[in-house]
Amino acid sequence: MLNDSAFKRLPSNAAETISFRVEGQVVTARAGESVAAAVLAAGLGPTRTTAVSTSPRAPYCMMGVCFECLMVIDGQANTQGCMIPVVEGMEVGFQHGARAVMEESV
Amino acid sequence: MSVGANPGRYEAEVAVIGGGLVGLAVALGLQDQGLTVSIIDEGDIAIRASRGNFGLVWVQGKGDTCPAYARLSRLSARLWGPFAEQLTASTGVDVQLSQIGGLFICLTEQELEQRRLMLDAMRDEHNGDYPYEVLNHEQLKAKVPEIGPTVAGATWGPEDGHVNPLLLLRAMAQRFIANGGRLLTSGPVTRVEPQQGRFRVHCGDQQFEADKVVLAAGLGNRDLAPQLGLSAPVVPNRGQVLIAERVQHFLDYPTGHVRQTGEGTIQCGDSKEDVGLDSGTTTDVVATIARRAITMFPLLKKVRLIRSWGALRVMTPDGYPIYQQSQQYPGAFLVSCHSGVTLAAAHAGPIAEWIATGIADPSLSLEEFHAERFSL
Numbered sequence: 001m002l003n004d005s006a007f008k009r010l011p012s013n014a015a016e017t018i019s020f021r022v023e024g025q026v027v028t029a030r031a032g033e034s035v036a037a038a039v040l041a042a043g044l045g046p047t048r049t050t051a052v053s054t055s056p057r058a059p060y061c062m063m064g065v066c067f068e069c070l071m072v073i074d075g076q077a078n079t080q081g082c083m084i085p086v087v088e089g090m091e092v093g094f095q096h097g098a099r100a101v102m103e104e105s106v
Numbered sequence: 107m108s109v110g111a112n113p114g115r116y117e118a119e120v121a122v123i124g125g126g127l128v129g130l131a132v133a134l135g136l137q138d139q140g141l142t143v144s145i146i147d148e149g150d151i152a153i154r155a156s157r158g159n160f161g162l163v164w165v166q167g168k169g170d171t172c173p174a175y176a177r178l179s180r181l182s183a184r185l186w187g188p189f190a191e192q193l194t195a196s197t198g199v200d201v202q203l204s205q206i207g208g209l210f211i212c213l214t215e216q217e218l219e220q221r222r223l224m225l226d227a228m229r230d231e232h233n234g235d236y237p238y239e240v241l242n243h244e245q246l247k248a249k250v251p252e253i254g255p256t257v258a259g260a261t262w263g264p265e266d267g268h269v270n271p272l273l274l275l276r277a278m279a280q281r282f283i284a285n286g287g288r289l290l291t292s293g294p295v296t297r298v299e300p301q302q303g304r305f306r307v308h309c310g311d312q313q314f315e316a317d318k319v320v321l322a323a324g325l326g327n328r329d330l331a332p333q334l335g336l337s338a339p340v341v342p343n344r345g346q347v348l349i350a351e352r353v354q355h356f357l358d359y360p361t362g363h364v365r366q367t368g369e370g371t372i373q374c375g376d377s378k379e380d381v382g383l384d385s386g387t388t389t390d391v392v393a394t395i396a397r398r399a400i401t402m403f404p405l406l407k408k409v410r411l412i413r414s415w416g417a418l419r420v421m422t423p424d425g426y427p428i429y430q431q432s433q434q435y436p437g438a439f440l441v442s443c444h445s446g447v448t449l450a451a452a453h454a455g456p457i458a459e460w461i462a463t464g465i466a467d468p469s470l471s472l473e474e475f476h477a478e479r480f481s482l
Contacts, residue, residue, distance in 0.1 A: 051352040051370050067412075078351045078410070098370045101353045101405045102252070 135458020158417020166263030208266025
């Protein structure tokens with residue numbers, strides 16, 4: 001079930017529909033969209049909490065600059081969702097605070 | 107900005123040329139001495155070590171061939187705590203000062219042995235009063251469990267530390283302005299003119315009159331110093347810096363090559379290149395820095411770089427600072443150094459006192475820092 005989203009796809013976008021998962025929930029997207037755009041269109045988020053104060057954030061600049069759209073994409077933490085095209089079967093999770101790097105916590 | 111027949115004219119008791127970490131620290135200290143201070147700085151495109159440095163408040167190994175510099179670095183490290191507290195109290199900016207000791211990691215036994223010899227000699231020079239420890243691999247691993255298996259060891263300096271240099275720059279500028287200081291970014295200063303015991307600073311259409319002038323213009327001091335009977339044979343030395351993503355805290359101590367900031371960001375650096383005024387980056391040096399960082403901390407292999415930059419150190423021929431008042435034009439002071447972070451507390455304290463009063467605390471041995479040493 002998709003949430004309401006402030007973002008609407010243009011009717012002229014006739015690319016094929018794919019499905020992927022966000023936090024375990026199946027979401028549909030159009031081929032060629034970025035992960036950040038697809039998650040926003042699905043009305044999901046906040047997509048991360050910050051590393052310092054754990055305040056909630058969502059994709060913002062959509063062009064690789066602001067790092068607000070960090071998510072866990074196919075197991076890779078701290079990935080900029082706006083720079084990765086969404087693909088069929090992709091597993092996306094939200095980024096909670098700073099990424100872990102110690103062996104035992106990866 | 108003033109236009110027309112009457113160009114902008116400003117007065118202050120002291121004009122400080124350069125608004126980086128050095129100029130701001132001196133200016134804050136002069137304000138504490140009750141003086142009115144103007145800083146004449148450049149804009150954002152200026153060559154500016156203050157925005158590209160590594161943020162170490164570092165003591166160990168500094169001044170191995172210049173005891174006065176070793177003493178000055180240690181004095182500044184001791185003054186740093188109160189200096190940071192004062193900055194935070196007056197601006198609300200936490201500059202993230204941590205002085206719980208620092209590590210200089212050595213990859214090979216040979217490197218560790220050389221370092222030991224240097225520090226042993228410094229301890230002898232300072233009659234035993236020079237704290238450090240040499241750590242073998244096991245001892246280092248006890249302090250930093252994430253250390254790489256091939257690392258030989260490290261030297262430990264209990265007086266070392268680090269800050270966030272950008273927050274420091276901002277806090278100092280904020281405090282300077284809140285104290286009533288005038289900070290202008292309309293430089294570069296083109297000419298400094300001695301005038302019957304006072305000074306006139308020319309900067310485009312603007313002119314500044316001051317009783318005293320302090321040259322704290324980094325690499326710009328080279329051209330300004332001779333106008334006041336001084337000499338600042340400084341040259342740029344490039345360091346490239348890598349920034350990696352923010353990760354969970356794993357490194358308590360700053361090291362000479364890798365540190366983790368208060369926000370979790372990884373910063374790697376310590377390259378040295380003689381490339382003129384080019385502040386760019388190169389793939390080979392970035393790769394070398396990254397490879398060394400991964401050897402020291404193998405978990406960094408999985409951590410991604412976000413950006414890199416080059417910054418230009420302000421180096422004298424022997425690497426030590428120049429502190430000097432002009433004999434020809436008393437009231438003109440020269441401050442040139444490459445350790446603007448470490449020395450900030452000393453600059454805001456005893457160095458500013460020397461400039462305000464004209465009298466230096468003899469324990470500073472400021473005569474050791476005159477530029478004449480380069481022409482002997």
